[in-house]
Amino acid sequence: MAVELRRPERTFTIRQLCLEFKCTPRALRFYEDKGLLSPARQGLNRIYSYKDRARLQLILRGKRVGLSLAEIREILQLYGKGDGGAAQNAKALRKFRERIVAFEQQRADIDEHLAELREACARLEAFLEKSAPDLLVSAAEMNAPRPSGRSSTDRRLASPRHA
Amino acid sequence: MAVELRRPERTFTIRQLCLEFKCTPRALRFYEDKGLLSPARQGLNRIYSYKDRARLQLILRGKRVGLSLAEIREILQLYGKGDGGAAQNAKALRKFRERIVAFEQQRADIDEHLAELREACARLEAFLEKSAPDLLVSAAEMNAPRPSGRSSTDRRLASPRHA
Protein backbone atom coordinates (compact mmCIF):
# COMPACT_ATOMS: atom_id res chain seq x y z
CA MET A 1 0.00 0.00 0.00
CA ALA A 2 3.06 2.23 0.24
CA VAL A 3 1.41 4.90 -1.81
CA GLU A 4 3.90 7.69 -2.20
CA LEU A 5 2.05 10.39 -0.45
CA ARG A 6 5.04 12.64 -0.67
CA ARG A 7 4.92 16.13 -1.96
CA PRO A 8 3.44 16.44 -5.39
CA GLU A 9 1.13 13.55 -4.87
CA ARG A 10 -0.67 15.37 -2.16
CA THR A 11 -4.33 15.93 -2.53
CA PHE A 12 -6.56 18.50 -0.97
CA THR A 13 -10.08 18.72 0.20
CA ILE A 14 -12.19 21.59 -0.88
CA ARG A 15 -11.91 23.19 2.47
CA GLN A 16 -8.17 23.00 2.57
CA LEU A 17 -7.88 24.91 -0.64
CA CYS A 18 -10.47 27.37 0.49
CA LEU A 19 -8.57 28.08 3.66
CA GLU A 20 -5.30 28.32 1.84
CA PHE A 21 -6.60 30.69 -0.78
CA LYS A 22 -9.18 32.55 1.19
CA CYS A 23 -12.19 31.58 -0.83
CA THR A 24 -15.38 29.63 -0.37
CA PRO A 25 -16.40 26.13 -1.39
CA ARG A 26 -19.14 27.71 -3.37
CA ALA A 27 -16.58 29.48 -5.47
CA LEU A 28 -14.63 26.34 -6.22
CA ARG A 29 -17.76 24.46 -7.22
CA PHE A 30 -18.72 27.38 -9.31
CA TYR A 31 -15.40 27.32 -11.10
CA GLU A 32 -15.95 23.66 -11.68
CA ASP A 33 -19.38 24.29 -13.13
CA LYS A 34 -17.77 26.75 -15.44
CA GLY A 35 -15.18 24.27 -16.54
CA LEU A 36 -12.17 25.85 -14.91
CA LEU A 37 -11.52 23.00 -12.56
CA SER A 38 -12.29 19.33 -12.70
CA PRO A 39 -11.02 17.64 -9.62
CA ALA A 40 -11.19 13.91 -9.19
CA ARG A 41 -14.02 12.41 -7.27
CA GLN A 42 -13.98 9.85 -4.57
CA GLY A 43 -17.58 8.91 -4.35
CA LEU A 44 -19.11 12.32 -4.34
CA ASN A 45 -16.31 14.18 -2.67
CA ARG A 46 -13.95 16.29 -4.65
CA ILE A 47 -10.30 15.47 -4.47
CA TYR A 48 -8.03 18.24 -5.64
CA SER A 49 -4.62 17.35 -6.93
CA TYR A 50 -1.53 19.48 -7.01
CA LYS A 51 -2.30 20.41 -10.56
CA ASP A 52 -5.77 21.44 -9.55
CA ARG A 53 -4.23 23.61 -6.90
CA ALA A 54 -1.97 25.22 -9.47
CA ARG A 55 -4.93 25.87 -11.71
CA LEU A 56 -6.74 27.46 -8.85
CA GLN A 57 -3.80 29.72 -8.25
CA LEU A 58 -3.91 30.78 -11.84
CA ILE A 59 -7.60 31.40 -11.62
CA LEU A 60 -7.27 33.59 -8.59
CA ARG A 61 -4.39 35.56 -9.95
CA GLY A 62 -6.29 36.01 -13.17
CA LYS A 63 -9.20 37.32 -11.23
CA ARG A 64 -7.05 39.71 -9.29
CA VAL A 65 -5.86 41.28 -12.49
CA GLY A 66 -9.35 41.49 -13.84
CA LEU A 67 -9.81 38.57 -16.14
CA SER A 68 -13.25 37.10 -16.39
CA LEU A 69 -13.73 33.47 -15.61
CA ALA A 70 -14.44 32.84 -19.26
CA GLU A 71 -11.14 34.35 -20.23
CA ILE A 72 -9.33 32.43 -17.57
CA ARG A 73 -10.92 29.27 -18.80
CA GLU A 74 -9.70 29.97 -22.30
CA ILE A 75 -6.20 30.43 -21.04
CA LEU A 76 -6.32 27.30 -18.99
CA GLN A 77 -7.58 25.36 -21.95
CA LEU A 78 -4.81 26.75 -24.06
CA TYR A 79 -2.29 25.80 -21.46
CA GLY A 80 -3.72 22.35 -21.30
CA LYS A 81 -3.26 21.99 -25.02
CA GLY A 82 0.39 21.15 -24.70
CA ASP A 83 -0.25 18.57 -27.34
CA GLY A 84 1.01 18.84 -30.83
CA GLY A 85 -1.77 21.04 -32.12
CA ALA A 86 0.44 23.63 -33.69
CA ALA A 87 -2.46 25.71 -34.86
CA GLN A 88 -3.84 25.66 -31.38
CA ASN A 89 -0.57 26.84 -30.04
CA ALA A 90 -0.44 29.61 -32.57
CA LYS A 91 -3.83 30.69 -31.43
CA ALA A 92 -2.70 30.54 -27.86
CA LEU A 93 0.25 32.69 -28.74
CA ARG A 94 -1.97 35.28 -30.30
CA LYS A 95 -4.25 35.35 -27.33
CA PHE A 96 -1.37 35.65 -24.96
CA ARG A 97 0.01 38.56 -26.88
CA GLU A 98 -3.33 40.27 -26.86
CA ARG A 99 -3.40 39.90 -23.15
CA ILE A 100 0.06 41.27 -22.80
CA VAL A 101 -0.95 44.36 -24.67
CA ALA A 102 -4.07 44.70 -22.60
CA PHE A 103 -2.16 44.30 -19.39
CA GLU A 104 0.36 46.87 -20.41
CA GLN A 105 -2.46 49.25 -21.10
CA GLN A 106 -3.89 48.53 -17.73
CA ARG A 107 -0.63 49.09 -16.06
CA ALA A 108 -0.37 52.43 -17.75
CA ASP A 109 -3.84 53.34 -16.59
CA ILE A 110 -2.96 52.39 -13.09
CA ASP A 111 0.21 54.39 -13.21
CA GLU A 112 -1.73 57.40 -14.33
CA HIS A 113 -4.18 56.95 -11.57
CA LEU A 114 -1.43 56.47 -9.07
CA ALA A 115 0.21 59.68 -10.15
CA GLU A 116 -3.02 61.52 -9.74
CA LEU A 117 -3.69 60.03 -6.38
CA ARG A 118 -0.23 60.82 -5.14
CA GLU A 119 -0.58 64.37 -6.25
CA ALA A 120 -3.92 64.66 -4.54
CA CYS A 121 -2.42 63.19 -1.41
CA ALA A 122 0.37 65.69 -1.50
CA ARG A 123 -2.09 68.52 -1.77
CA LEU A 124 -4.15 67.19 1.06
CA GLU A 125 -1.12 66.69 3.22
CA ALA A 126 0.08 70.18 2.62
CA PHE A 127 -3.32 71.56 3.36
CA LEU A 128 -3.78 69.58 6.51
CA GLU A 129 -0.35 70.39 7.76
CA LYS A 130 -1.38 74.01 7.87
CA SER A 131 -4.97 73.73 8.92
CA ALA A 132 -4.98 70.79 11.28
CA PRO A 133 -1.65 69.09 11.79
CA ASP A 134 -3.11 66.99 14.56
CA LEU A 135 -5.24 65.13 12.07
CA LEU A 136 -2.26 64.34 9.98
CA VAL A 137 -1.42 61.19 11.84
CA SER A 138 0.49 58.80 9.72
CA ALA A 139 2.00 61.01 7.12
CA ALA A 140 5.24 59.31 6.30
CA GLU A 141 4.50 55.70 7.07
CA MET A 142 3.45 54.69 3.66
CA ASN A 143 6.87 54.39 2.14
CA ALA A 144 6.90 51.12 0.40
CA PRO A 145 10.41 50.52 -0.83
CA ARG A 146 10.23 51.26 -4.51
CA PRO A 147 13.06 49.24 -5.99
CA SER A 148 12.73 50.38 -9.55
CA GLY A 149 9.61 51.98 -10.81
CA ARG A 150 9.46 51.18 -14.47
CA SER A 151 6.59 53.14 -15.90
CA SER A 152 6.63 53.03 -19.61
CA THR A 153 3.45 54.97 -19.87
CA ASP A 154 2.18 53.96 -23.22
CA ARG A 155 -0.14 56.31 -25.02
CA ARG A 156 -3.81 55.93 -24.98
CA LEU A 157 -5.41 53.00 -26.61
CA ALA A 158 -9.11 52.78 -26.77
CA SER A 159 -10.95 50.38 -24.58
CA PRO A 160 -14.03 49.52 -26.55
CA ARG A 161 -17.05 47.77 -25.36
CA HIS A 162 -18.48 44.85 -27.12
CA ALA A 163 -21.93 43.38 -27.23
CA MET B 1 -22.84 88.58 -29.53
CA ALA B 2 -19.25 87.42 -29.28
CA VAL B 3 -20.09 84.90 -26.63
CA GLU B 4 -16.81 83.44 -25.63
CA LEU B 5 -17.38 80.03 -26.94
CA ARG B 6 -13.71 79.47 -26.64
CA ARG B 7 -12.18 76.69 -24.79
CA PRO B 8 -13.32 76.12 -21.25
CA GLU B 9 -16.76 77.55 -21.70
CA ARG B 10 -17.68 74.94 -24.18
CA THR B 11 -20.56 72.70 -23.46
CA PHE B 12 -21.37 69.31 -24.83
CA THR B 13 -24.41 67.32 -25.67
CA ILE B 14 -24.71 63.85 -24.43
CA ARG B 15 -23.96 62.48 -27.83
CA GLN B 16 -20.84 64.49 -28.27
CA LEU B 17 -19.36 63.10 -25.11
CA CYS B 18 -20.45 59.64 -26.04
CA LEU B 19 -18.72 59.87 -29.35
CA GLU B 20 -15.62 61.34 -27.85
CA PHE B 21 -15.35 58.73 -25.16
CA LYS B 22 -16.80 55.77 -26.90
CA CYS B 23 -19.71 55.19 -24.61
CA THR B 24 -23.46 55.29 -24.78
CA PRO B 25 -26.02 57.84 -23.63
CA ARG B 26 -27.44 55.17 -21.45
CA ALA B 27 -24.18 54.98 -19.59
CA LEU B 28 -24.00 58.70 -18.98
CA ARG B 29 -27.55 58.79 -17.70
CA PHE B 30 -26.75 55.85 -15.57
CA TYR B 31 -23.77 57.62 -14.06
CA GLU B 32 -26.03 60.53 -13.38
CA ASP B 33 -28.56 58.31 -11.67
CA LYS B 34 -25.79 57.05 -9.51
CA GLY B 35 -24.67 60.52 -8.60
CA LEU B 36 -21.42 60.59 -10.51
CA LEU B 37 -22.48 63.32 -12.88
CA SER B 38 -24.95 66.13 -12.63
CA PRO B 39 -24.95 68.13 -15.80
CA ALA B 40 -26.98 71.27 -16.18
CA ARG B 41 -30.35 71.09 -17.84
CA GLN B 42 -31.80 73.25 -20.49
CA GLY B 43 -35.37 72.27 -20.40
CA LEU B 44 -35.02 68.57 -20.31
CA ASN B 45 -31.81 68.27 -22.23
CA ARG B 46 -28.56 67.67 -20.48
CA ILE B 47 -25.82 70.18 -20.98
CA TYR B 48 -22.39 68.96 -20.05
CA SER B 49 -19.77 71.47 -19.05
CA TYR B 50 -16.04 71.13 -19.27
CA LYS B 51 -15.96 70.08 -15.66
CA ASP B 52 -18.52 67.43 -16.38
CA ARG B 53 -16.32 66.22 -19.14
CA ALA B 54 -13.38 66.03 -16.80
CA ARG B 55 -15.42 64.08 -14.31
CA LEU B 56 -16.42 61.72 -17.03
CA GLN B 57 -12.81 61.19 -17.90
CA LEU B 58 -12.09 60.34 -14.32
CA ILE B 59 -14.98 57.96 -14.22
CA LEU B 60 -13.84 56.13 -17.28
CA ARG B 61 -10.27 55.91 -16.19
CA GLY B 62 -11.42 54.67 -12.83
CA LYS B 63 -13.42 52.01 -14.55
CA ARG B 64 -10.51 50.97 -16.66
CA VAL B 65 -8.46 50.34 -13.58
CA GLY B 66 -11.21 48.41 -11.95
CA LEU B 67 -12.96 50.77 -9.61
CA SER B 68 -16.63 50.31 -9.09
CA LEU B 69 -18.91 53.21 -9.78
CA ALA B 70 -19.55 53.50 -6.07
CA GLU B 71 -15.86 53.85 -5.42
CA ILE B 72 -15.49 56.37 -8.18
CA ARG B 73 -18.34 58.35 -6.77
CA GLU B 74 -16.66 58.44 -3.40
CA ILE B 75 -13.51 59.76 -4.95
CA LEU B 76 -15.34 62.37 -6.91
CA GLN B 77 -17.16 63.49 -3.83
CA LEU B 78 -13.92 63.73 -1.94
CA TYR B 79 -12.39 65.75 -4.70
CA GLY B 80 -15.39 67.99 -4.65
CA LYS B 81 -14.92 68.58 -0.96
CA GLY B 82 -12.26 71.17 -1.47
CA ASP B 83 -13.97 73.07 1.31
CA GLY B 84 -12.48 73.62 4.70
CA GLY B 85 -13.74 70.43 6.35
CA ALA B 86 -10.42 69.34 7.75
CA ALA B 87 -11.78 66.10 9.11
CA GLN B 88 -13.27 65.37 5.74
CA ASN B 89 -9.96 66.00 4.12
CA ALA B 90 -8.23 63.74 6.54
CA LYS B 91 -10.69 61.06 5.63
CA ALA B 92 -10.09 61.71 2.00
CA LEU B 93 -6.39 61.40 2.55
CA ARG B 94 -6.83 58.02 4.21
CA LYS B 95 -9.01 56.78 1.42
CA PHE B 96 -6.59 57.96 -1.18
CA ARG B 97 -3.77 56.18 0.54
CA GLU B 98 -5.76 53.03 0.73
CA ARG B 99 -6.32 53.23 -2.95
CA ILE B 100 -2.69 53.82 -3.62
CA VAL B 101 -1.82 50.69 -1.74
CA ALA B 102 -4.49 48.74 -3.58
CA PHE B 103 -3.29 50.00 -6.92
CA GLU B 104 0.25 49.11 -6.14
CA GLN B 105 -0.89 45.65 -5.27
CA GLN B 106 -2.74 45.41 -8.54
CA ARG B 107 0.24 46.60 -10.42
CA ALA B 108 2.32 43.93 -8.82
CA ASP B 109 -0.24 41.33 -9.76
CA ILE B 110 -0.22 42.55 -13.29
CA ASP B 111 3.53 42.48 -13.45
CA GLU B 112 3.52 38.94 -12.25
CA HIS B 113 1.00 37.98 -14.82
CA LEU B 114 2.92 39.76 -17.50
CA ALA B 115 6.04 37.89 -16.61
CA GLU B 116 4.18 34.64 -16.81
CA LEU B 117 2.59 35.50 -20.08
CA ARG B 118 5.87 36.55 -21.60
CA GLU B 119 7.46 33.36 -20.52
CA ALA B 120 4.61 31.36 -21.95
CA CYS B 121 4.90 33.31 -25.18
CA ALA B 122 8.58 32.58 -25.35
CA ARG B 123 7.97 28.89 -24.93
CA LEU B 124 5.26 28.91 -27.54
CA GLU B 125 7.41 30.83 -29.94
CA ALA B 126 10.29 28.47 -29.51
CA PHE B 127 8.04 25.52 -29.98
CA LEU B 128 6.36 26.88 -33.05
CA GLU B 129 9.60 27.91 -34.59
CA LYS B 130 10.58 24.28 -34.64
CA SER B 131 7.32 22.62 -35.39
CA ALA B 132 5.58 25.04 -37.69
CA PRO B 133 7.50 28.20 -38.47
CA ASP B 134 4.93 29.13 -41.07
CA LEU B 135 2.36 29.69 -38.39
CA LEU B 136 4.68 32.00 -36.55
CA VAL B 137 3.62 34.98 -38.56
CA SER B 138 3.92 38.12 -36.57
CA ALA B 139 6.67 37.26 -34.19
CA ALA B 140 8.61 40.47 -34.09
CA GLU B 141 5.86 42.98 -34.56
CA MET B 142 5.24 43.40 -30.91
CA ASN B 143 6.16 47.05 -31.20
CA ALA B 144 5.41 47.45 -34.82
CA PRO B 145 3.43 50.39 -36.17
CA ARG B 146 0.15 50.96 -34.48
CA PRO B 147 -2.24 51.52 -37.35
CA SER B 148 -5.10 52.50 -35.12
CA GLY B 149 -4.87 51.61 -31.54
CA ARG B 150 -7.73 49.27 -31.20
CA SER B 151 -7.23 46.49 -28.79
CA SER B 152 -10.47 44.75 -28.22
CA THR B 153 -10.11 44.50 -24.56
CA ASP B 154 -11.70 46.40 -21.78
CA ARG B 155 -11.02 45.34 -18.34
CA ARG B 156 -12.12 45.78 -14.90
CA LEU B 157 -9.76 44.99 -12.15
CA ALA B 158 -11.18 43.43 -9.10
CA SER B 159 -10.85 45.05 -5.79
CA PRO B 160 -10.62 43.13 -2.59
CA ARG B 161 -14.31 42.85 -2.30
CA HIS B 162 -15.82 41.17 0.64
CA ALA B 163 -19.04 40.39 2.47
Place this chain on the structure above:
DNA sequence: CGGCGCGTTGACGTTTACGTCAGCCGAGCG
Protein backbone atom coordinates in the same frame (compact mmCIF):
# COMPACT_ATOMS: atom_id res chain seq x y z
C1' DC C 1 -28.79 5.95 18.21
C1' DG C 2 -28.86 10.82 17.73
C1' DG C 3 -26.23 14.31 16.23
C1' DC C 4 -22.19 16.85 14.68
C1' DG C 5 -19.19 18.09 10.92
C1' DC C 6 -17.98 17.95 6.38
C1' DG C 7 -19.46 17.43 1.90
C1' DT C 8 -22.92 17.28 -2.05
C1' DT C 9 -26.52 18.90 -5.23
C1' DG C 10 -30.05 22.01 -6.83
C1' DA C 11 -32.42 26.33 -6.87
C1' DC C 12 -33.18 30.88 -6.09
C1' DG C 13 -31.42 35.65 -4.65
C1' DT C 14 -28.11 39.59 -5.29
C1' DT C 15 -25.18 43.18 -7.02
C1' DT C 16 -23.09 45.80 -10.79
C1' DA C 17 -23.32 48.05 -14.98
C1' DC C 18 -25.38 48.73 -18.17
C1' DG C 19 -28.65 47.10 -22.84
C1' DT C 20 -33.07 47.30 -24.80
C1' DC C 21 -37.50 48.77 -25.60
C1' DA C 22 -41.61 51.52 -25.37
C1' DG C 23 -43.61 55.82 -25.23
C1' DC C 24 -43.45 60.76 -25.10
C1' DC C 25 -41.54 65.84 -26.19
C1' DG C 26 -40.06 69.64 -28.76
C1' DA C 27 -37.45 71.41 -32.87
C1' DG C 28 -37.08 71.77 -37.50
C1' DC C 29 -38.42 70.97 -42.30
C1' DG C 30 -40.40 70.05 -46.70
Place this chain on the structure above:
DNA sequence: CGCTCGGCTGACGTAAACGTCAACGCGCCG
Protein backbone atom coordinates in the same frame (compact mmCIF):
# COMPACT_ATOMS: atom_id res chain seq x y z
C1' DC D 1 -49.38 69.08 -41.34
C1' DG D 2 -47.12 64.98 -40.77
C1' DC D 3 -42.46 63.20 -40.02
C1' DT D 4 -38.22 62.35 -38.54
C1' DC D 5 -34.39 63.27 -35.24
C1' DG D 6 -32.33 63.71 -30.96
C1' DG D 7 -33.30 63.48 -26.36
C1' DC D 8 -35.91 62.15 -22.14
C1' DT D 9 -38.02 58.97 -18.83
C1' DG D 10 -39.32 54.64 -16.86
C1' DA D 11 -39.38 49.70 -16.81
C1' DC D 12 -37.72 45.42 -17.73
C1' DG D 13 -33.79 42.25 -19.20
C1' DT D 14 -29.13 40.42 -18.77
C1' DA D 15 -24.45 38.54 -17.75
C1' DA D 16 -21.03 37.59 -14.28
C1' DA D 17 -19.83 35.77 -9.98
C1' DC D 18 -20.96 34.24 -6.58
C1' DG D 19 -24.15 34.12 -1.68
C1' DT D 20 -27.65 31.85 0.59
C1' DC D 21 -30.74 28.61 1.67
C1' DA D 22 -32.78 23.80 1.76
C1' DA D 23 -32.38 19.05 1.82
C1' DC D 24 -29.70 15.18 1.87
C1' DG D 25 -25.46 11.56 2.39
C1' DC D 26 -21.82 9.69 5.23
C1' DG D 27 -18.57 8.67 8.82
C1' DC D 28 -17.97 8.39 13.55
C1' DC D 29 -18.32 9.32 18.36
C1' DG D 30 -19.83 9.53 22.89
